[in-house]
Amino acid sequence: MRIEAVEAIQVPPRWIFVRVRTDDGAVGWGEAIVPKRPLAVIGAIADLAENIRGSEAGHIEDLWLRMHRGAFYRGGPILGTAAAAIETALWDIKGRQLGVPVHELLGGPVRDKIRTYAWVGGDRPQEVLAHVQQRVDQGFTAVKMNATAQLDYLDRSSLVDGVVGRVASIREKFGPDFGIALDFHGRVHQAMARVLLRELEQFRLMWVEEAAAPESDDILPALRDAAGSTPLATGERLYSRWDFVRLLEMRAVDVIQPDVSITGLHELVKIAHMAEAYDVAVAPHCPSGPISLAASLQAGYCCANIIIQEQSGGMHYNQGYKGLPSQELLDYVTEPGVLTQRDGYFQLSVEPGLGLLLDEAAMRDRSQVWRQPDPDWRYDDGRYAEW
Numbered sequence: 001m002r003i004e005a006v007e008a009i010q011v012p013p014r015w016i017f018v019r020v021r022t023d024d025g026a027v028g029w030g031e032a033i034v035p036k037r038p039l040a041v042i043g044a045i046a047d048l049a050e051n052i053r054g055s056e057a058g059h060i061e062d063l064w065l066r067m068h069r070g071a072f073y074r075g076g077p078i079l080g081t082a083a084a085a086i087e088t089a090l091w092d093i094k095g096r097q098l099g100v101p102v103h104e105l106l107g108g109p110v111r112d113k114i115r116t117y118a119w120v121g122g123d124r125p126q127e128v129l130a131h132v133q134q135r136v137d138q139g140f141t142a143v144k145m146n147a148t149a150q151l152d153y154l155d156r157s158s159l160v161d162g163v164v165g166r167v168a169s170i171r172e173k174f175g176p177d178f179g180i181a182l183d184f185h186g187r188v189h190q191a192m193a194r195v196l197l198r199e200l201e202q203f204r205l206m207w208v209e210e211a212a213a214p215e216s217d218d219i220l221p222a223l224r225d226a227a228g229s230t231p232l233a234t235g236e237r238l239y240s241r242w243d244f245v246r247l248l249e250m251r252a253v254d255v256i257q258p259d260v261s262i263t264g265l266h267e268l269v270k271i272a273h274m275a276e277a278y279d280v281a282v283a284p285h286c287p288s289g290p291i292s293l294a295a296s297l298q299a300g301y302c303c304a305n306i307i308i309q310e311q312s313g314g315m316h317y318n319q320g321y322k323g324l325p326s327q328e329l330l331d332y333v334t335e336p337g338v339l340t341q342r343d344g345y346f347q348l349s350v351e352p353g354l355g356l357l358l359d360e361a362a363m364r365d366r367s368q369v370w371r372q373p374d375p376d377w378r379y380d381d382g383r384y385a386e387w
């Protein structure tokens, strides 16, 4: 069974689905991310497809090595996501061919269900209590929100009070057991991060995420001191075991957040197993579409230190973001299978491959080429601010 065709299909709200077909007609699906550079991603997929056409589809590890090392230059989100989407589709094909879910091929299930959390508040969180209530009504036991909009190197105390006030109101209304994760999004500079982390320790957060930008991970040990007992999480902008082992060796984070649409499915499992040796938990990043979520869940079912799964259901990115049509998580899905949720958990599925059936006609109908513009946030004096 040899790889015959690889096709990338761009669809709203901001997803890139990848279809791999073999010479005997088998089809598998993967999903790429990096929505702000879609043409580069689609170009990278086309380059890889040219190199692997005619290869044995079941030799996934060999293909992973070729896709990651064959070009000599390696690493980064564009090449990573192109390879990840194809690799995920190959696991989908293998699972369907053998009639088993992918997690059965990677060690078998270690659990019956996986906890999931929902997003609240958008990029610039303001009124969040009503949004959290909506999520609680939907069955969620945990939420995540961005801590703040742009924050200058040394900024006003009132902005710190705003962050603390929002978190305090959620903790007060929804009680001590409700999961609250806060994303600094790599947009908070270290001086303000230290101030915020000290103020936030009292709320027993699930974690604080990207307290440092990924290129400044070396300040995480100092930030951990400031965070006190609050767990620190990061890793959505790291791409492989080699990136994560450097992070883990710092002994500064309690939770890592690899994204299956950048690492690939088996690589996510390998990263999770490696983290287990450092007593670190995994909360896979996934603000993406249904295929990435299904792939991430397949990893979650065979890794005991994956504690919770992110998802994009109801997320601001899906709702007409930057002028693109609004689409929801299951809009391209005919059989949700592994994406079936109950009371804030995904339920173990025995459906083969990634565990869902897709509506290819809807994809082709809504397919369009788009470029998502970069945000252009500014401080009060006009300087560019990280978003």
Ligand SMILES: [Mg+2]
Pocket: 183, 185, 209, 210, 236
């Ligand atoms: Mg994040």
